[in-house]
Amino acid sequence: MQDSFQSIKDIGAEKWVVNVRGKYKFETLFFLHDNLGDKLVPYMLESKEGWFHDTKYMLNDIDTDYVFFWIEDHINIADPAAYKEILDEMKKDGVEYMCYSWWHFGKLREPYKDIEKKERKHISTFLFDKKARKKMHPKKIYIISTTGFLSQELFKRIINTPIFFRIFPKVTPFHFEKPQRETKWLPIKYALPKYELFASIDDDQGDEGYSLQARGLYPNRVPRTEDQWKEGQKINQNAKWRIFYRVYIKKYMPSYAYRIKNRIGKSARRSKKFFSLFIKRV
Numbered sequence: 001m002q003d004s005f006q007s008i009k010d011i012g013a014e015k016w017v018v019n020v021r022g023k024y025k026f027e028t029l030f031f032l033h034d035n036l037g038d039k040l041v042p043y044m045l046e047s048k049e050g051w052f053h054d055t056k057y058m059l060n061d062i063d064t065d066y067v068f069f070w071i072e073d074h075i076n077i078a079d080p081a082a083y084k085e086i087l088d089e090m091k092k093d094g095v096e097y098m099c100y101s102w103w104h105f106g107k108l109r110e111p112y113k114d115i116e117k118k119e120r121k122h123i124s125t126f127l128f129d130k131k132a133r134k135k136m137h138p139k140k141i142y143i144i145s146t147t148g149f150l151s152q153e154l155f156k157r158i159i160n161t162p163i164f165f166r167i168f169p170k171v172t173p174f175h176f177e178k179p180q181r182e183t184k185w186l187p188i189k190y191a192l193p194k195y196e197l198f199a200s201i202d203d204d205q206g207d208e209g210y211s212l213q214a215r216g217l218y219p220n221r222v223p224r225t226e227d228q229w230k231e232g233q234k235i236n237q238n239a240k241w242r243i244f245y246r247v248y249i250k251k252y253m254p255s256y257a258y259r260i261k262n263r264i265g266k267s268a269r270r271s272k273k274f275f276s277l278f279i280k281r282v
Contacts (some may be wrong), residue, residue, distance in 0.1 A: 002031060003201075003218075007076035011083045013068065015039055017061045019054060021046040050170030055159050065091060067155040069146050069176075074101045074198045075212060086122045087149070090191055093118060093125040096154045098191035101147040101198035104207050109192050111136045122194055129187035133180065143185050144178040147198070154188070 016036050020028045025044060032040050041061045045054035066087055090098060102108055109124075114135040117124040126132065128143075144150075144158070158176055168174040178185050201218050204210045212218035 001028065001072040004070070004072045004075055005032070005035065008070070008080065009035060010080040011068070011076070012080070013039070014064050015041055015061070017041045017043075017058055018070075019043040019045050019058060051173045052159060052163065052170070052175070055173075059156055059159065062152060062155065065152060067150050067152055068100075069148050069150065069155075071101070071147050073201045073203070074147060075201060075218065076198050077212075077217075078195070078197045082122060086193070089120040089123050090125075090149065093120070093191070094189050095123075095125055095191040096151040096189045097144055098123065098149045098193065099145055099147055100149055100193065101200065102145075102205065103193070103196040103199065104205070104210050107207070111138060112190075112192060113137070117192075123191040124194065125189065125191045127187055128190040130183055133183065133186065136180075141179060142177050143180055143182060143188070144176070146173060146176050149191075 016032065016039050018032060018040065020026075020032075020042065021044065025046075029042055029044070033042070041058075043054075043058055045057060047054055089095075099108065112126070112132075112135075114137065115126050115128075115132045117126040144154075150158075158178075163175050166175065199215075199217075200211050202211050202213045202220070204214055209215065213220050
C-alpha cells in the first residue's frame, strides 16, 4: 500500500477519502495523515453490514467531478503530471468511466477495436452502449471494474443500487464490478488509455509475464504460501458455482419457481437473524 501510494501521491487529487480497516488500520491512518495532512478525509468504518453499507457513509465527502478507485496492489508507472491532462480530456468528452490498469501489453484495447472512437492525446473515447457491445471481440468480462476513474454520479449510483443476488462476501467491494451481462448499466461514456498507466504488482491474470514482479520491476518480499493460494482458489471456485447457479440455472428455471425459491430464502435468512438475536438476549 505504501509503495502504491508513493506512485500516486503527486497525481493531483483534490482530496483523499479513505476508509481504513483491518489489522493495520492505525498504522495506515498515521502513514496517510503524515503524507497528506488536510487532504485526507479519514474514516474507520468496519461494520458487520459490509463494504457497500459503510461506503454510503462516505458519500457526502465525495463531491469531486471524478473518483479514483484506489486499489493498493496496483502501481502507477506513468508520469503523475499526465493525469491532469487525462482527466481534462475525460471531462471534455463527458467520460464516465476509464479502466486505469490491466493494460496487458495493449490487450486492454483489443476488444474495442471495431468501435468508432474519438481520439485525444492520452485517451480514446466512445459511447459504450448495447450496439457497441455487440462489436466487441471477444466480449469483455466487466463493463465496470474497481480499477477505474469514475464520474461522481456513476460511482454514487453503483454504491446506492441495491444488490439482490450476492455472490461475494459483503465485506468485500467485488460487487462494485459489473460483468458484461449486466447491460442495465449501459450506455456509459467510455475512455481507453493509449498507453499503460498502472500495473498489478503480482497478478499476471493469466497473461504470463504481465505483472510487475514477473517483469522484475517489483521485489517479491513476501511470497504467497501454499495455504494462502489454496484458500484463494477455494474462494474463486465458490464464486464460480454461485455465478453458475444464479445465471444459468435461473435462465432455465420457471419464473414462478424462482420467485418461490427467493421467498423461501428470504424467510430463512430472517428466521436465522431472529434466532440469532433471541439467543443473544437469552
